[in-house]
Amino acid sequence: MSFPNSESDLLGLKRVARLLLLIWSVSVAGIIVGVDAKKCSGEHWVDIWGSMPQLVEPGNLPSVPYNGTASVFQNATLRQTVYITQTASTIRLQFSNAFGGSDLAITSATVALPATVNGSSGTGSSAIQPSTLQTITFSGxxxxxxxxxxxxFSDPLSFSVRAQSVLAVTVYLATGQAGHAITGHPGSRTTSFMGPGDLTSSPDLSSSSPDVQRTDHWYFLSTIEAWLPAASSALAIIGDSITDGRGSTTNANNRWPDQLLSLLTQKSPTTISIINQAAGGNRLLADGLGPSALSRLDRDVxxxxxxxxxxxFIGVNDLGTSALGPDLVKTADRVVSGYDQIVxxxxxxxxAAWGATITPMSGPGQAYSDPERERQRQRVNAWVRDSGRFDAVVDFDKAVRGGNGENQTQLDPRYDSGDYLHLNPEGYRVMAGAVDLALFERFRGKGMNKIVRKVRSTGEREQMRANEK
Incomplete structure (x- = not known):
């Protein structure tokens, strides 16, 4: 390797370096613009259902015989139903072993449309429509x-689903999963079924064996994606049990995100998916029932x-479980800083980052009820409303707190599920209505446009510098 031995050689090298940098900048801009143009004229993968993976607590593991001394789901079939949020004709499924203590050996899996019973949507059904049954493959x-x-991820599958419809996913594990650390989502508010042997093609698990059990949990399945036009995209919600649907009706799909989807589809055929990435007991700052929101943001969003x-929309469990006194003030400060980091x-x-105010948590016998906790909730909510840090604010607190003549530190009695913290389906309907649907159009395409402009401006600056030499 030779080194420059004169000022003219050094100047020449600098010019070459600037030229290479300019070429690189213009090339990157071209790549991003090209990707964006392809995206705008083509199709891409979009989440159309999701749930937050977490370690399944011992009390939410399946019962015997599906929970043995050495493994879980040995020689067992699991049928689960999920609520789809966009219409599609090509899908693929994601199974997670994020918290598994051993290999998750999926022996076989199928998808089908569920059979409806007494006019139900099919949510929580043990039966399928056999004519719709298809086998899932993974890398062939x-x-x-x-x-x-x-x-x-499964291989793409030609399978038609509709927004606000239900999909049945059936999985068979021949050897089960060793140990008792498995991945799932206990707060499904949806009934799943377990049966012995390979029943992935069974028309109805409930009638296939006297040993079939039912449970209101999901296991292993974490996401469903669809190949959709470029205009389609998704809203992910980071939350806790209020978003996970505590107080909603099992198998009725009336959590507030479900009811927001209903509002979107009433307006027109929606191009927006609603992805519920919440879990009961979840916190912004600390692990507990699932990883903290700060630690799981990359994975879940x-x-x-x-x-x-x-x-x-998270923070009530941080304020509600913190020690009173100076620690609570510090926790509120950290919640605000945590929001800032997420943005x-x-x-x-x-x-686009939208923030939601924390809903009331005071009431007789409610563990989170304390005047000091209420003061910190109000302080955090004031920051959400007034800081301007979030791109938009959804004021859930204002929508569901007590009205005129009522205690405004508490939920409106009409919306309270009974514990002064979680809402009933009517309260969740009001929460869904508090989301301004115009926000989706207002922030459409915001991110990629910013990136393209930034790279273009970098290339232009380098061109100007080169011209000056």
């Missing part, structure tokens, strides 16, 4: 071993497909 194989901490918007990270990924 019927079986797949998912290592601990990993996930697996940023890494997902076509997330254009994220609504941050920064979402913007870095080109995702």
């Amino acid at each position: 194989q019927r079986s797949f071993i998912v290592p601990p901490g990993a996930l697996v 940023i890494a997902h497909s076509a997330i254009s918007y994220c609504l941050v 920064t990270r979402l913007h870095r990924a080109g995702i």
Whole structure:
């Protein structure tokens, strides 16, 4: 290797370096613009259902015989139903082993439309429509071993689903999963069924064996994606039990995100998916029932497909479980800082960041009820409303708190499920109505446009500098 031995050689090298930098900048801009143009004229993968993966607590594991001394779901079939949020004709499924202590060996899996019973939507059904049954494959194989901490996507499947319809997913594990650390979502508010042997093609698990059991939990299944036009995108919601649907009706799909989907589809055929990434007991700052929102943001939002918007509605468990006194004030300060960090990270990924005010948590016998906790809730909510840090604010507190002549530190009695913290289906309807549907159009395409403009401006600056030499 030779080094420059004169001032003219050094100047020449500098010019070459500037030229290479300019070429690189223009090339990157071209790549991003090209990707954006392709996206605008083509199709892409979009989440159309999702649930937050978490470690299944011992009390939410299946019962014997599906929970043995050495493994879970050995020689067992699991049938689950999920509520789809966009219409599509090509889908793929994601199974998660994020918290598994051993390999998750999926032996076989199928999808089908559920059979309706007494006019039901099919949610929580043990039966399927046999004519719709299709086998799922993974990298061309019927079986797949998912290592601990990993996930697996199925191959794309030509299968038609509609927004606000239900899909049945059936999985068989021949060897089960060793140990008792498995991944799932206990707060499904949806009934699943377990049966012995390979029943992935069974028309009805309930009638296939006297040993079939039912449980109101989901296991392993974490996301469903669809191949959709570029105009389609998704809203991810980071939340706790209020978003997860505590107080809603099992198998009725009347959580507030479900009712928001209903509002979107009433307006017109929606191009927006609603992805519920909430879990009961979840906190912003600390792990507990699932990882903290700050630690799971990349996994549950940023890494997902076509997330254009994220609504941050979490913090009540942070304020409700903190020690009183100076620690509570510090917790409230940290909640605000945590929101700020989430906004920064979402913007870095080109995702619009919306914030929601924390709903009331005071009432007789409610563990979170304390005047000091209420003061900190009000202080956090004032920051959400007034700081201008979020791109938009959804004022759930204002929508569901007591009205004139009522205690406004408490939920409106009409919306209270009975514990002064979680709402009933009518309260969740009011929460859904508090989301301004115009926000979806207002922030459409915001992220990629910013990235393209930034790269273009970088290239233009380098061109100007080169011209000056």
